Amino acid sequence: MRNQATFCIKTVHRPHCCAALVRSIHDHYGDHRPLIHVLDDGKPELRFSAVCPDEAAMVDRLIEAEYDIGLSAGRNRLLDSGDTPIVVFADDDHLVTNQTRLPVLIGTLNKHHDLDLLAALSNNDERPRMLRVDGRTLRITFGSYRQRRSIRWCHYVGNCFVAYRDILQAIRWDESLKVEEHWDFFWRAKIAGMNVAVDLNHSFKHEHVDPPGYQRRRPEFLKAGLDKHGLEKVAWK
Amino acid sequence: MSIMAKSISTVDITFCIKTIHRPWSCHRLVQSLREQIADPTIVVVDDGRPELRFSEKYPETAKHCTVINLDRHDVGVGVGRNAAIDAAQTEHIFLLDDDHVITADFHIDRVCEYFTAHELDVLAVRQGGGGRPTMLSPLMNGKRIWMHRGEKKRIGSVAWCDMVSNAFLARKETIATLRWDEALKTYEHWEFFYRASHLANLQIAVATDCSVVHAHVAGTGYRDLRGRAKFRAMGLRKHGFHSLRYPGGQIVRA
Numbered sequence: 001m002r003n004q005a006t007f008c009i010k011t012v013h014r015p016h017c018c019a020a021l022v023r024s025i026h027d028h029y030g031d032h033r034p035l036i037h038v039l040d041d042g043k044p045e046l047r048f049s050a051v052c053p054d055e056a057a058m059v060d061r062l063i064e065a066e067y068d069i070g071l072s073a074g075r076n077r078l079l080d081s082g083d084t085p086i087v088v089f090a091d092d093d094h095l096v097t098n099q100t101r102l103p104v105l106i107g108t109l110n111k112h113h114d115l116d117l118l119a120a121l122s123n124n125d126e127r128p129r130m131l132r133v134d135g136r137t138l139r140i141t142f143g144s145y146r147q148r149r150s151i152r153w154c155h156y157v158g159n160c161f162v163a164y165r166d167i168l169q170a171i172r173w174d175e176s177l178k179v180e181e182h183w184d185f186f187w188r189a190k191i192a193g194m195n196v197a198v199d200l201n202h203s204f205k206h207e208h209v210d211p212p213g214y215q216r217r218r219p220e221f222l223k224a225g226l227d228k229h230g231l232e233k234v235a236w237k
Numbered sequence: 238m239s240i241m242a243k244s245i246s247t248v249d250i251t252f253c254i255k256t257i258h259r260p261w262s263c264h265r266l267v268q269s270l271r272e273q274i275a276d277p278t279i280v281v282v283d284d285g286r287p288e289l290r291f292s293e294k295y296p297e298t299a300k301h302c303t304v305i306n307l308d309r310h311d312v313g314v315g316v317g318r319n320a321a322i323d324a325a326q327t328e329h330i331f332l333l334d335d336d337h338v339i340t341a342d343f344h345i346d347r348v349c350e351y352f353t354a355h356e357l358d359v360l361a362v363r364q365g366g367g368g369r370p371t372m373l374s375p376l377m378n379g380k381r382i383w384m385h386r387g388e389k390k391r392i393g394s395v396a397w398c399d400m401v402s403n404a405f406l407a408r409k410e411t412i413a414t415l416r417w418d419e420a421l422k423t424y425e426h427w428e429f430f431y432r433a434s435h436l437a438n439l440q441i442a443v444a445t446d447c448s449v450v451h452a453h454v455a456g457t458g459y460r461d462l463r464g465r466a467k468f469r470a471m472g473l474r475k476h477g478f479h480s481l482r483y484p485g486g487q488i489v490r491a
Contacts, residue, residue, distance in 0.1 A: 114486060170374030170383055192372070192385035193484045228391060 005034035005106055005162065006060075006082040010074035011092040013042045013211035015051035022055045024096040034102065037082055039074045041065040046212070072173035072181045079169050086110075087168065090160040094122065095205040102162070105202050108151065109162050116167045116195045119157035120202035126158025128198045131183070131190050136232040140183060150201040156186045157196060160204040167194060174228075180221045183234060245349040250406065251278045251325035255317035256335035257285045260294035262454050267298050269339040280305065282321040284312045315417030315425050322412050330409045337364070337404055338450040348406050351395050351444050358411050358439035361401030363448035368402030370443045373431050376482065382473070383482040384427060394446040399434035400427060401441060404449045411439065418475075421468050427481075428472035 007025055011018040018038065025033050036059040040048045049056040049064065056062055063081060065074060079087065086106055096102065100120060109118045119126065128144040144152035159182070171189050173181050189196060226232060252270055256263040263281060270277050279302040283290050290306055292299040305320055322330055331345075343362065352360045361368060372387040388396040403426070415433055417425050433439045466489075473481055473491035480490045 113488075164376075166374075166376040166378075167383075170372065170376070170385065171387070188387060192387045193486050194385075195486060 001029065001032055001034040001103060001106065004084055005086040005088055005102075006084045006165075007034045007036045007088040007090075008075065008078040008082070009036070009038045009090065009092050010071055010078060011038060011040050011042070011048055012068070012074075013046045014092050014209055015042075015046060015048045017093040017209055018048045019052035019055035021090065021092055021095055022058050026058055028096050028098075028100065029102065032103075034088055035060045035082065035084060037061045037063070037078055039063040039065055039078050039081075041067060041069045041074055042211075043067060070175065070178035072177055073175040075173050076175065079165060079172070082165070085165060086162055087165045088162050090204055091206075093207060093209050094160055095207070097203070097205045099203045099205075101202055105162050105199060108199055109164075112151075114153075114195045115151075115197055117157070117161050117163035117189070117197070118151075119161035119196070119198040120204055121198065121200060122158045122160055122204055122206040124203070125206070126160070126198070127200070128152040128154035129156040131155040131187055133229075133231070134235075136230065138183065138187065138226075138229070138231050138234045140234065140236050144197075151197050151199050153195065153197045155190045155196055156183070157198045161198075174225075177221050177225050179218045180225045184225045184228070187229065244353055245329055245406075247274050247277060247345055247349075249327050250329045250331050250345075250349075251280055251327045251409070252331045252333055253318065253321035253325060254279065254281045254333050254335055255314055255321055256281060256283050256291055257311065257317070258289045259335050259454050260285075260289060260291040262452070263291040263335045264295040264298045265452070266333060266335055266337055266339070267295075267302060270333075271301060273339045273341065273343055274345060278325075278327060279303065280321045280324045282307065282317045282324070284310060284317050286310055313419065313422035313425075315419040315421055318417050319413075319419065322409060322416075325409050328409060329406060330412060331406050332403055332412070333449070334403045334451075336452055336454045338452050340448075340450055342448045342450075344444075344447040348444050348447050351442075352406050355392065355395060355442065356440065357395075357442050359401065359405050359407045359433060359441040360395075361403075361405035361441075361443050363443065363445060364402040364404055365448065365451040367451060368404065368443065368448070370396040370398035370445075371400040371484075373399040373427065373434060375435075375478075379477060381480045381482055381488075382427075382431065382476070382478045385482075385484050388443075394444060395442050396445055397440065397442045399441060400430035401443050415439075418472070421472050423465055424468040424472055428475070431476060 130143040144154040146153040281302045282305045284307040292304045370388040374383040388398045470491040
């Protein structure tokens with residue numbers, strides 16, 4: 001996978017999670033693993049390289065970004081810092097397991113000309129969802145518009161996926177949104193005509209850990225995301 | 238402090254129209270311009286056969302325009318548009334297609350205001366339901382170009398992007414320098430905007446709260462008869478692309 005794919009990890013203040021993810025990639029794929037690029041925008045004392053130097057030495061590129069550039073900027077920088085045609089994204093609190101089967105997932109992506117981004121499940125969650133605008137509400141509902149074997153074509157998936165680097169570079173994450181970037185990304189992907197799907201036969205393990213000081217609810221970013229698209233709210237049903 | 242940019246008004250703008258074999262349509266556009274804008278400066282370039290020319294069919298309307306009847310019939314959209322731009326005497330031009338119609342939704346005052354306030358090079362309006370902000374994204378190490386809906390940023394109702402409709406305001410000099418490729422008789426649109434956005438790095442945007450009506454005329458079968466594939470391939474190869482991905486996902490090869 002080294003010539004073909006780069007595993008991109010944006011991490012902040014969860015060095016042990018990041019270390020476990022890096023080890024899981026090595027454990028499962030050994031010499032056939034994808035390249036591993038990590039971008040860390042945490043405080044110096046909580047950096048991956050400071051807390052877990054052994055695992056930091058197991059990655060192919062470690063980008064020590066300035067403090068708190070955010071997930072969107074971090075991912076964009078990871079996209080621009082490599083050159084394999086395919087990238088693998090997962091959150092730093094995910095783990096590769098026997099159910100991940102990355103080479104097969106990448107094989108499926110390569111096989112179907114109408115796939116640009118192919119997700120795996122996160123535990124048993126992050127099943128396929130559809131996006132539609134209903135008046136001034138963006139509705140994110142379970143569903144898919146096409147299926148073949150275990151592949152479900154849809155508009156919205158979770159954070160663990162394989163995708164073509166150049167397609168993601170065309171869409172990019174909106175760096176002005178430090179949270180609430182996920183639905184914005186997939187809405188713009190849908191508008192652009194990107195082909196998104198999830199393969200239900202693959203999954204990453206997820207053991208959620210909130211980093212110290214992490215604020216999940218940031219209404220100012222929700223409002224910015226909504227305003228951008230002329231929307232009033234996001235409804236998860 | 239930056240110096241306040243000079244404001245633009247309609248007396249600083251020449252409306253540039255290229256037409257062929259749709260004299261009624263061109264007449265409708267000119268009349269609608271004159272209804273919405275006081276004494277507009279209009280250039281019409283016509284490369285149709287003499288008996289189907291706008292100035293022949295609608296001489297009264299044509300009196301309000303500078304009409305350039307090209308001697309050579311069917312020279313293509315690039316030659317015609319370049320001639321219209323070159324004929325403009327004002328600092329700014331507003332390009333229009335002959336099947337556009339101007340209504341109260343045009344809001345040229347807003348267009349002028351946004352153009353100056355955001356220091357834009359090309360500012361388009363919506364074209365009915367079309368003319369949405371569009372991006373041209375190179376894929377596969379510059380071998381494929383992806384044309385897709387999307388924008389770089391948005392301030393208020395102004396959306397920055399790579400490609401817009403054919404109804405836009407620009408400085409005359411900008412477009413006279415950029416020019417349409419005269420070898421491309423059709424399929425010139427994306428190629429013009431590829432050069433504008435990716436090679437000339439122009440600031441291109443859509444004023445999403447301003448629009449023209451696109452009263453599409455089936456008319457002459459003009460474009461269909463032109464061997465689209467040939468001109469599309471020519472434009473793609475010129476920039477080293479082997480293929481184009483359309484918004485719907487369809488891939489066409491050069």
